[in-house]
Amino acid sequence: MGGFGRYLAAALAARFASEGMAMAVVLLALERTGSAAYGAFVLTAWLGPHVLAAPLAGVLAGRARRPRLFYVGALAGFTAAVAALALLLGRVPMPVVIVVALLGGTCGPMVTGGLSSLVSGLVATGRARDRAYSWDASTYNAAAVTAPAVVGLVAAVGSAAPAMAVLAASGALAAGLAATLPYEVPGAGPLHPAPRAGMGAGLAALWRVRELRAITSATTVAFLGIGSLTTTSVLLATELGSPGAGGVLMTAFALGALAGSLTLGRITAVGPGVLVRWALVATGVALGVAALGSSVAVTAVAFAVAGVCDGPVLTTTLRIRSQYAPDAVRTQVFTLGAGLKLTGASAGAALVGLAAEAPAWTLVTGIAGLQLVAALVHVLAAGRAPAAVEVAPATGPSAASATARAGRRTPGAP
Structure with a gap:
């Protein structure tokens, strides 16, 4: 192996x-x-x-x-x-x-x-x-x-x-x-280059590099919804007359996401920013259909389609972080991005807990709407002109490459 x-x-x-x-x-x-x-x-x-x-x-x-x-x-x-x-x-x-x-x-x-x-x-x-x-x-x-x-x-x-x-x-x-x-492969480069950066440098990169800012903002908003999907699926299944079928719905979503990451996630013909936005919109539409499902079977199919559409979001997120994160803060960008998404998921789960008495279909509709909002957030966050990232105290070639990377545009992004 x-x-x-x-x-x-x-x-x-x-x-x-x-x-x-x-x-x-x-x-x-x-x-x-x-x-x-x-x-x-x-x-x-x-x-x-x-x-x-x-x-x-x-x-x-x-x-x-x-x-x-x-x-x-x-x-x-x-x-x-x-x-x-x-x-x-x-x-x-x-x-x-x-x-x-x-x-x-x-x-x-x-x-x-x-x-x-x-x-x-x-x-x-x-x-x-x-x-x-x-x-x-x-x-x-x-x-x-x-x-x-x-x-x-x-x-x-x-x-x-x-x-x-x-x-x-x-x-x-x-x-x-x-x-x-x-931990170092010819043609790939060292995992941890020499320059060092402080704890605030990763957060600065997430904000100042527009591609990183856009994907982080969008996925955090999206996970406000996705993080509450497990609880909401149980409520929806109960509303459909099958209290134990919440796991079926989430399994359908997860299997769809697995298929989506291995297929749609490999698309490189369009820019990653465009792919993320369309994936978020499609996920929202599929979940909107799921909210209107009349049976567990129909709803499970809609959940599976939503998962397929959601799969490319994670794959593309990882690619964007790798491509645009300055060398000195690459790992910070990955850990911070994941942490912010988890925070969004936790907040979403808490919100559903507060609104658990509401009809389940309205909760799923809200989750669907958040995916559409996330796509809009990506458009708005990516639309501003890129700014150079200052990552102190990194110096030398890696610092120069970080600044150059910060100024590159994502192909296909506005």
């Missing part, structure tokens, strides 16, 4: 563990304490540090003299926290469990954006790298499909504790595979 093949295996294993945590934590809390609220508090502690730790994680990864040790250590810390929660949740005072969840959550950015930032150092630029990001995006979708199903199955056969153990084992596999990766 080549270096990129091992990367995909590591990314899939890590993201499988991450995607399964939401269900596993809640199930384990219910099993040991009888309180779903306990699990919600722990899950909040697990997710909360993602956006807060993203800038620091990006800085540390970019400055690491031994990137292999840093990435393996981050994945090992993530895995250790999953294993500790499996042992401690419901058995020790809650503050201890919360602290463990917070510590594990600080490693979360390296599982998402942090790992994706490695692709540019493993695959040479050009069509091969575009395909690589399509495959990388598919690991998120594949994990979203399989992890909840495996957790639910293991918990049903045995208990939630073995399900958590499966997630910990997957995290350990990811750490082991990360230790075998080549």
Whole structure:
């Protein structure tokens, strides 16, 4: 298995563990304490540090003299926290469990954006790298499909504790595979170039480079809706007379997203900005149709189509970050972008919780509308003239290339 093949295996294993945590934590809390609220508090502690730790994680990864040790250590810390929660949740005072969840959550950015930032150092630029990001995006979708199903199955056969153990084992596999990766490939370049940048430099790049500003703003708005889709699908299925079919709808969406990332996500005939906007619009339209579905079967088909349309968004997002992120803050851009999307998703889930008494079809319609708003946000954010990015204290060739990259336009973008 080549270096990129091992990367995909590591990314899939890590993201499988991450995607399964939401269900596993809640199930384990219910099993040991009888309180779903306990699990919600722990899950909040697990997710909360993602956006807060993203800038620091990006800085540390970019400055690491031994990137292999840093990435393996981050994945090992993530895995250790999953294993500790499996042992401690419901058995020790809650503050201890919360602290463990917070510590594990600080490693979360390296599982998402942090790992994706490695692709540019493993695959040479050009069509091969575009395909690589399509495959990388598919690991998120594949994990979203399989992890909840495996957790639910293991918990049903045995208990939630073995399900958590499966997630910990997957995290350990990811750490082991990360230790075998080549961290510099001829034709691709080093994963972590020499220049250093402060914690604010990544955020500055996200704002000042218009392509990064546009994709970050648009996907954060889009995830206000997508983040609440799981809860809303359960409410919609209940409204359609099948309370247990919420998982069917989300599986249809995830399978569609996997197919979309591997097919539509590889389109390079149009500019990535154009592709993102049309994908967001199509996702919104498909979800609007789903809101009007008269049966679970019809609604599931609409969810699957929405997933196919949503698939290219992640693939293209990864490509844009890789192409336009200044060298000195590349990892920061990936971790911050992922953290902001997760924050949008968390906020969306909270909003649905507050509006849970509303008819489910109106909630789905709102999610669809947010995808259309996200497309408009992308147009507006990308429309301004690009500005050079100042990333201090980076100097020399990498700093020069960062400034040049900031001034490039996305082909096909307005």
